[in-house]
Amino acid sequence: MNNTLKEQTINKFTSLCAMFMLSFSAIATVNAAEQVKDNIEQLSKEIESIRISHNVPAIGVTLIKSGEAKYTQVFGDTSKVSNTAATADSLFRFGSITKVIPGIAILQLQEQGKLSLDDNIRSIAPELAFENPWHATNPIKVEHLLEHTTGWDSHPAEQKIYTNDNNELKEVLEIYPQSRVSRWVPGTRSAYSNTGPTVAARIVEIVTGMSFSTYVQKHIFQPLQMHNSHLLKPKSWDTQGVLPYLNNGLSAGYEHIATRPASSLTASMTDMNQLLNLFLYPEQSKILSAASVERMQRIESELAYQNGLVSFQGFAHVKDMINNELFFGHNGGIPGAISSLRYSPTSKTGYVFALTSANGAAFSKIKKVLTKFIQQENSETKLTSSAKKALHSDFNNAAGLYTKINSSMSLGNIISYFSDAVQVTATKNTLAFTWLKGGYQLSYHQQSDSPVLSNKDGLPQVTLAQDPIEGQVLLRNADVYVQTSPGLFYAKLVGLLLSIVLIVTSIIYTLYTFFVRPVIKLVTKNNASLSQPRTLVCVSSTLLLTAIMPILLVGEFALFNNLYWISPLLTVMSVLYPLITLIAGASCIKHFKNINKGFHRLYLSSIVLAHCVLALYLLSYQLVAVTLSA
Numbered sequence: 001m002n003n004t005l006k007e008q009t010i011n012k013f014t015s016l017c018a019m020f021m022l023s024f025s026a027i028a029t030v031n032a033a034e035q036v037k038d039n040i041e042q043l044s045k046e047i048e049s050i051r052i053s054h055n056v057p058a059i060g061v062t063l064i065k066s067g068e069a070k071y072t073q074v075f076g077d078t079s080k081v082s083n084t085a086a087t088a089d090s091l092f093r094f095g096s097i098t099k100v101i102p103g104i105a106i107l108q109l110q111e112q113g114k115l116s117l118d119d120n121i122r123s124i125a126p127e128l129a130f131e132n133p134w135h136a137t138n139p140i141k142v143e144h145l146l147e148h149t150t151g152w153d154s155h156p157a158e159q160k161i162y163t164n165d166n167n168e169l170k171e172v173l174e175i176y177p178q179s180r181v182s183r184w185v186p187g188t189r190s191a192y193s194n195t196g197p198t199v200a201a202r203i204v205e206i207v208t209g210m211s212f213s214t215y216v217q218k219h220i221f222q223p224l225q226m227h228n229s230h231l232l233k234p235k236s237w238d239t240q241g242v243l244p245y246l247n248n249g250l251s252a253g254y255e256h257i258a259t260r261p262a263s264s265l266t267a268s269m270t271d272m273n274q275l276l277n278l279f280l281y282p283e284q285s286k287i288l289s290a291a292s293v294e295r296m297q298r299i300e301s302e303l304a305y306q307n308g309l310v311s312f313q314g315f316a317h318v319k320d321m322i323n324n325e326l327f328f329g330h331n332g333g334i335p336g337a338i339s340s341l342r343y344s345p346t347s348k349t350g351y352v353f354a355l356t357s358a359n360g361a362a363f364s365k366i367k368k369v370l371t372k373f374i375q376q377e378n379s380e381t382k383l384t385s386s387a388k389k390a391l392h393s394d395f396n397n398a399a400g401l402y403t404k405i406n407s408s409m410s411l412g413n414i415i416s417y418f419s420d421a422v423q424v425t426a427t428k429n430t431l432a433f434t435w436l437k438g439g440y441q442l443s444y445h446q447q448s449d450s451p452v453l454s455n456k457d458g459l460p461q462v463t464l465a466q467d468p469i470e471g472q473v474l475l476r477n478a479d480v481y482v483q484t485s486p487g488l489f490y491a492k493l494v495g496l497l498l499s500i501v502l503i504v505t506s507i508i509y510t511l512y513t514f515f516v517r518p519v520i521k522l523v524t525k526n527n528a529s530l531s532q533p534r535t536l537v538c539v540s541s542t543l544l545l546t547a548i549m550p551i552l553l554v555g556e557f558a559l560f561n562n563l564y565w566i567s568p569l570l571t572v573m574s575v576l577y578p579l580i581t582l583i584a585g586a587s588c589i590k591h592f593k594n595i596n597k598g599f600h601r602l603y604l605s606s607i608v609l610a611h612c613v614l615a616l617y618l619l620s621y622q623l624v625a626v627t628l629s630a
Contacts, residue, residue: 039373039376040071043071043369043370043373044073044075046369047059047061047073047075047369048075050362050365050366050369051075051076051362054357054359054362054365055357055359056076056355056356056357056359056362057076057077057079057080057242057243057356057357058074058076058077058078058086058090058092058242058356059074059075059076059353059354059355059362060073060074060075060086060088060090060092060242060269060272060352060353060354061073061074061075061269061351061352061353061366061370062088062269062270062272062273062276062351062352062353063273063276063349063350063351063352063370063373064273064276064277064280064348064349064350064351065349065373065374066347066348066349070273072269072270072273073088073269074086074087074088074269076356078090078240078241078242078243079242079243080243080245080249080251086242088268088269088270089228089240089268089270090240090241090268090269091228091230091234091237091240091241091242091266091267091268092242092266092267092268092269092337092339092354092356093244093254093255093264093265093266093332093334093337093339093354094265094266094267094272094332094337094339094341094354095263095265095331095332095334095337095339096262096263096330096331096332096333097265097330097331097332097340097341097352098197098231098260098261098262098264098332099146099197099261099262099263099316100275100296100316100317100329100330100341101220101231101261101265102146102198102200102201102204102212102261102262102316103146103197103200103296103315103316103317104220104278104287104316105200105201105204105212105215105216105219106142106146106200106203106204107288107295107296108219108220108287108288108292109204111289111292114207114208115142115203115207116142117141117142117143118141118142118143119141119142120139120140120141121139121140121141121142121144121145121199121203122135122139122140124142124203124206125199125202125203128173128180128199128202129174129177129180130150130152130177130180130181130182131180131181131182132151132181132182132186133182134182134186134468138187139186140182140186141186141187141301142200142203143300143301143315144186144187144196145196145197145199145200145203146197146200146315146316147190147299147300147301147302147313147314147315148190148191148192148193148196148313149187149188149189149190149191149299149301149302150180150182150186150193150195150196151181151183151184151185151186151189152179152180152181152182152183152191152193152195153179153180153181153183153193153408153409153410154179154191154192154193154194154408154409155176155178155179155409155410155411156411156560156563156628156629157175157176157179157563157567157627157628157629157630158175158176158179158194158195158259159194159257159258159259159560160172160175160258160563160630161255161256161257161258161560161561162256162257162258163256164233164256165232165233165256165260167258169198169201169202169205169211169212169260169261170202170205172198172258172259173195173198173199173202175258175630176630179195180195180199183410184406184467184468184469185468185469186301187301187302188302188303188467188468189302189303189405189406189467189480190299190302190304190311190313190406191406191407191408192408193408194262194263195259195262197259197261197262197316198262200261201260201261212231212260212261213230213231213232213260216231219287220287221271223285223286223287224271224274224275224277224278224285225271225274226267226271226274227271228240228267228268228271229265229266229267229268229271229275230267231260231261231264231265231266232264233254233256233266234266240268242356243336243356244334244335244336244337244356244357245336245356245357246335246336246358247357251336252334252335252336252337255334257334263332263334265332269352272341272352272354273352275341275352276341276343276350276351276352278293279293279296279329279343279345279350280343280345280348280349280350281348293345294345295315296315296316296317296328297314297315297317297319297328298311298314298315299311299313299314299315299478300315303465303467303473303475303480304463304475304478306465307452307463307465307475308450308452308460308463309452309460309462309463309475309477310460311477311478312478313477313478316330317329317330318330318331320342321455321459322342322371322375323371323375324457325344325346325347325375326344326346326459327342327343327344327350328342328343328344328345329341329342329343329350332354333358335358335560336356336357336358337354337355337356337358338354338355338357338358338359338360338363339352339353339354339355340352340353340363340367342367342371347374347375349374350374351370351371353367353370389429389445389446389447389448389449390428390429390446391427391428391429391430391431391446391453392446392449392451392452392453393451394451394464395426395431395451395464396426398424398426398431398464398474399424399425399426400423400424400483400484400486401423401424401483401484401485401486401489402421402422402423402424402474402481402482402484403417403420403421403481403482403484403489404416404420404421404422404479404480404481405470405473405480405481405482406478406479411623411626414617414618414623417492418436418437418492419437420435420479421435421436421437421484421489422434422435422436422481423436424474429445430443430444430445431443431444431445431453431462432444433476442455443455443456444461444462444476447460448460451463451464461476461477462474462475462476467482470482492617495617496613496614496617498610499610499611499613499614500610500614502606502607502609502610503541503544503610503611503614506537506538506541506607506610507541507545509537509538509541509603509607510538510541510542532587532591533584533587533588533591533604533608534604536580536583536584536588537584537588537604537607537608537611539580539584540577540580540581540584540611541607541611543573543576543577543580544573544577544611544614546569546573547569547570547573547574547577550562550566550569550570563628563629566628567627567628567629570626570627571625571626571627574618574623574624574625574626575624575625577615577618578615578616578618578619578624581608581611581612581614581615582612582615584608584611584612585608585609585611585612588604588605588608592605
């Protein structure tokens with residue numbers, strides 16, 4: 001009897017404990033749900049505050065946080081004049097985030113055995129025009145196209161804006177094939193380009209027999225239930241599109257970008273959540289394996305990867321280290337619209353956001369608040385830095401001045417030579433990079449016995465390597481540097497700056513010569529003729545101003561939409577300028593004794609010399625007969 005009573009007492013106590021635990025669990029669940037709701041409400045308030053304070057017409061946001069409900073919210077209006085509220089189904093432009101689409105398509109075809117990333121593109125697309133001086137030993141492969149390691153140049157002519165989407169990719173790739181010349185051995189250095197992904201899309205067309213946009217709709221958008229996503233201008237754009245706005249407040253409208261597979265994605269935030277979900281949970285999507293998604297997160301065809309570094313590039317991807325957590329994805333930007341996609345496969349979190357204004361400050365703030373939200377109470381293991389060691393002996397002679405040798409656009413080399421230069425200094429435990437432009441500094445440390453240095457987060461980022469063309473180079477992430485003589489570097493810099501200063505002051509000299517001096521001659525009845533050197537140097541100044549003023553005065557959007565007259569003007573002026581300048585130099589030498597002594601002779605000679613230095617410098621970078629359009 002006592003045992004029975006005891007058992008009953010125990011059973012009652014157990015039941016009470018169970019009821020208490022269930023009640024506690026329910027309360028905890030409710031509290032957690034309320035906390036999530038409060039956090040989301042606070043997030044929405046912060047985003048709207050950023051939108052208003054930075055005068056951004058509309059912002060779209062979608063995110064996934066492991067274990068919590070998905071969040072998609074849009075703030076603002078579809079345009080400044082309609083006052084129609086944008087929604088989760090409104091259409092945003094996503095620029096270069098589009099590049100993940102040909103990446104997905106190529107990997108799908110590899111999974112199906114229809115091609116391989118190692119395939120030679122010459123054998124797949126023999127009609128494609130391109131030049132590779134190293135084809136016999138280092139052919140351009142499919143993977144090079146989406147890892148930006150073809151060595152091809154990025155040229156403004158490729159960014160042609162059409163009035164519609166009628167042009168096929170085959171026609172698009174005939175716009176300016178001159179840019180598809182490998183500047184270095186394919187698979188050694190990376191340089192960002194819109195051409196590689198466009199060629200990859202053309203390969204999809206050749207292999208499948210479908211247009212790329214049709215393939216994407218059938219094999220990517222539809223299976224992912226992205227029913228409001230398009231690579232061509234959607235019919236619903238006029239009613240659902242969220243207009244991008246330029247910095248001058250004018251709408252950019254809908255741009256028909258030639259390189260569609262690299263930059264033309266139009267989609268709703270609801271659909272972008274589905275794309276984000278593919279990268280976080282590929283097994284649910286059934287269109288791409290987890291192994292293929294993982295392959296997108298790394299770049300294999302460059303010296304950095306081959307020498308043990310973790311590059312911030314990927315296969316149709318880029319990477320970010322945010323608060324010691326590695327995120328993957330891509331940014332996007334077209335005139336009047338910027339966006340970002342980021343995800344962490346470790347913590348299963350990520351976000352996509354889009355702004356209808358190219359406001360860098362707003363972009364950075366949105367990224368910061370979203371990262372803070374998805375990383376709240378994140379218990380996942382982060383990358384950690386180990387104890388620092390003395391630098392490997394390979395770095396004993398690494399200190400010095402370095403210039404970057406893997407620029408994206410050759411036309412900009414004349415500037416990037418200086419703007420990307422770094423001063424490398426070494427201590428017992430640290431190799432520091434200091435950018436000469438701005439003084440920004442990053443430090444790297446020895447954390448293993450190999451000649452590889454890591455950043456503060458423990459990622460291997462710096463090493464010395466052998467480039468097939470330049471010999472020994474210093475690698476930092478995806479950047480490739482060659483050591484440069486400080487004397488030569490600063491001589492070029494000082495000479496160029498002095499030339500620019502003198503040429504800028506020659507504007508006044510030119511105005512005086514062509515406008516003020518004739519008036520003085522008329523009033524004083526002085527018939528003194530205008531010297532040949534003075535005439536020629538004034539012509540040189542006029543030619544230079546005529547060439548650069550349109551580029552300096554118009555914005556990027558206006559520039560690309562007016563290349564039909566700016567490009568021919570620049571071509572003619574970039575031929576005449578060095579020609580007239582060199583003639584002016586010869587004339588100045590010939591008539592030197594006849595030029596009035598004193599300041600006039602000294603100043604005129606200095607201007608002529610400055611023009612000659614600049615002309616020779618431009619010629620050394622092949623900036624003659626420059627064209628910006630096909």
